[in-house]
Amino acid sequence: MKKLIPLFVLLLGALYLGSKAMPERATSKFDLAAFGELPVLLNGRLKPLDTVARSSLMQFQGRQRVSDPADSEPRVNSPTEWLVNVFFISSKADSYPIFRIDSPDLLSLLGISEEDAKVRYASPAKQFMAVLGFLPSTRSRFSYEKIAPKISELERQAKLANPIESAVRTPFQNAVVQLYGSLVQYQQLKHTLAPPTTDDFLAELLRFQKLLPTGIAAVRAKQAGQSHDTEAAQAMIELGQRYLFMSEVTSILAIPPVNGSADDNAWSTTGQSLLGAFQSGSVDSSVLAYAGLGYAWRQNQPEQFNKLVALYRSQIQKRFELQLRKTHAEVRFNGAEPFYVSMTLYVFAFLFAIVSWLKWPEVLGRSAFYLILLAWLATSAGIVTRMWLEGRPPVTNLYSSALFIGWGSVGLCLVLEAIYKNAIGSVAAGLTGFATLLIAHHLSLTGDTLEMMRAVLDSNFWLATHVVIVTIGYSATFLAGFLAIIYILRGGFTRSLDKTSAESLVRMVYGIICFATLFSFVGTVLGGIWADQSWGRFWGWDPKENGALIIVLWNALILHARWGGLIKARGLMALAVFGNIVTSWSWFGTNMLGVGLHSYGFTDSAFMALIVFVVSQIALIALAVRPLAQWRSFQSS
């Protein structure tokens, strides 16, 4: 019976994973899933509307759900449903609370009083929970309607704050710049498929289509100075200005090239496509299809809507077969949320593994191992999907480096756990897996994480070798540090760290540091070769290069100190924990300097987080070097 429990846990975890991987059940008569798969070109990448919806919401408000604390139900059932409203019923979309504002100064600038921000719950139970702090008592997300009256003032503030470097902006200025950026993007979304000011864009387009031949003739005649239909010419000019405005507001290229060209540059915005109609004499069918979808959505005609989606899809299917297969997979990937699911599994595995040190080591230890394995497989699948979507090796930006560091470190833990079977590997895996995914989540708040590669980094060969190997080096150095933390905390504060466990921990840390030295060295060297190949110098003392070198040197220092007998077990642990500081410096700190060839992805709040992390690690080192008499384990009874 006892043997079955871990298998049961494994089954539960697998069911949880499977339930997320299944396509979501349709909650509406409208086929929004199919709509969400339609491709648009944004930030240089062809992506499904579903991704546009999700990454926009993440950027605006740090989450994908659209709801107010006082609501009992979310305002929309999916990010795509939110996006459809932004596209087609902007008055409704404007009322959704999707702009996160935390800065009190910014709130008062926008004229939002404390009274406005206060949440009034209807049910007494919820009121009570709010008093206890389990539910928010003030709201931090506000609708466009709330912000709109003060938008010109916000624009003025943004213009003042913009020229200031992000590193020296005040929190207020940062909040202003961020909110203003979100509003600009919101406007882009609203102008993607139709002008937000019309009630019936389809009718307008049909009228435009009919008017085109006479209108163009009239404008030509006017230009030639001949007699012409003034009314038709005037109407043409007005529409031209209207579509010109549309094409200037948004950079979202939603209209595929008519001739089926594979060139991304041939995609156009709706506005550009409509301006093109003045030349071609007819409105593009894709523009009409989207206008028709808008009409069906506004008129609440699901059959019409679904028919049109299917029709439009089949129309572009032949020309963009591979792309559509990718957008389909990407929507499934978005819905499955493999990284979020893994985070949950890591937490459970961590708890099981910790408890296994106190009770039922066999059952809980094995369960934890299975859960870690499941979570690791899920992240692997997620990373592979991202690689396929992007056509790139796994690490291309800061976000994917966080995913990959976690993946590498958990992979090593699985090996350790398979060898030692003492749950230490599982605890470390739960910890590092969860922490790196949490970091990745915070890095994803800046928008779509599948970014295009800047020219200087555009080399799949070097991304696949240098970047991957050096990132595994980071993972291993972090892992050694986290194993050391387990040693310090478990040995210092519990009696559970017996001699065998302690010895195996020492061996694990030592082995992982050897591994880390090898990989960080080889990775750094490959970076040098890349630099020599492309820049004509092997080593340039660039901050990121120096960061990687410091990791290699630090690992070498630990090994030499160990070989020279300068450190014993506790010294090894203290130095390994310091390795965490060294690695986090190289990973994030060097980017914060804002100099050098590798300075991509500066994040503000990351600076504070880095400081806190460094301080915590120093505290752990202080714990490690306490005299042995103060450790709870290792006391001879």
Added chain:
Amino acid sequence: MSDLIRQFRDFFVSLKLTVVLIALSILLIFAATLDQVNLGIWAVQQKYFHSLFVMWRIGDIPVPIFPGGYLIGGFLLINLIAAQVYRFKLTARKSGIWLTHIGLILLLIGELLTGLWQEEFALRLDEGETKNFSESYRSNELAITETTDPKFDDVVAIPEKFIARGDPIQQAKLPFRVVPKIYYPNAALAARDANTPGAATTPATTGIGLQATATLLPLTYKQNERNAPAAYIELAGPEGPIGTWLVSADPRFPAQSFEYAGRMWKIAFRFERSYKPYSLTLLKFSHDRYAGTEIPKNFSSRIRLNSPDGRDDREVLIYMNNPLRYAGLTFYQAGFENDDKTTILQVVRNPSWQLPYIACALMTLGLIIQFCIHLVAFIARRRPAPKAVA
């Protein structure tokens, strides 16, 4: 062996020294990385790595406060070699460590040679332009060119440091002496209207200096800026001064022509040039962006390479991660300006470029061998001893 020598040897052989040296180099690299924000990458290399001591200026006196790259590297080299000689026997078990350490010795030597020999220049080309020289990133020179013969120019280039020194310079090719009057290591130029009353006085007596003045600016260390020195230069013939010119290394400041002793001359302060026995012509610079964005997708320069001996006359494409290697130099795509009409190539000479490759190959191999030896031993230890056959 006397006690003193033994102690001396033990000090250099010891692992303690290794650990201390590694710790010192980590601190050095960390401080140098931080200081890049203030000094820029080049000055940092000079101050921290290509030096025996890191100097701190207290008042005007430089005080050594930390061992520099050459000192730490040197000690590390001695420590390594000494350990190799006295501590390690050449056995199969230690072969990985041997390879790693020999590789490291080569790497340190290579870095020293790179520090001594590597040179970097910039080559700026407008579309259609042909050049047979590249320009230094930091050094400048005063060029006095005789242009009397339209077929060729005769250039006398005086390095900036002589101008800075201020002593009169006499050169056999020049019929006059060059007397630097005022020198600004970095200067701003301003227009000057001599007709307005109260206009700033200028030491210049001829040329652009009558319409423009230079004022001293603090030195810049930023990576994307360079210092533009300016000077007032007097030329004096045997019969007395010919005139005083304002010259500036600012690229917008043109060369100034004058006539002396029946010959035509040009005077200019410019980026120091390194002439080549071949020329490069920019045919086309391309800057591709991802659709609908400003994110650069690729930069590339189509270049025609021509050598006067006729051996090379071909087109090359220089783009990201794909430099041109020619005649001991590497030309890589470093930047662009002027609305995508001008390409900037970086030109690097590094004669010891193979050393790091050899060194790193040895070290990688050594580490892999050592790691595998440890791994095999670890697995062998964990495998339970086979049961004795009854």
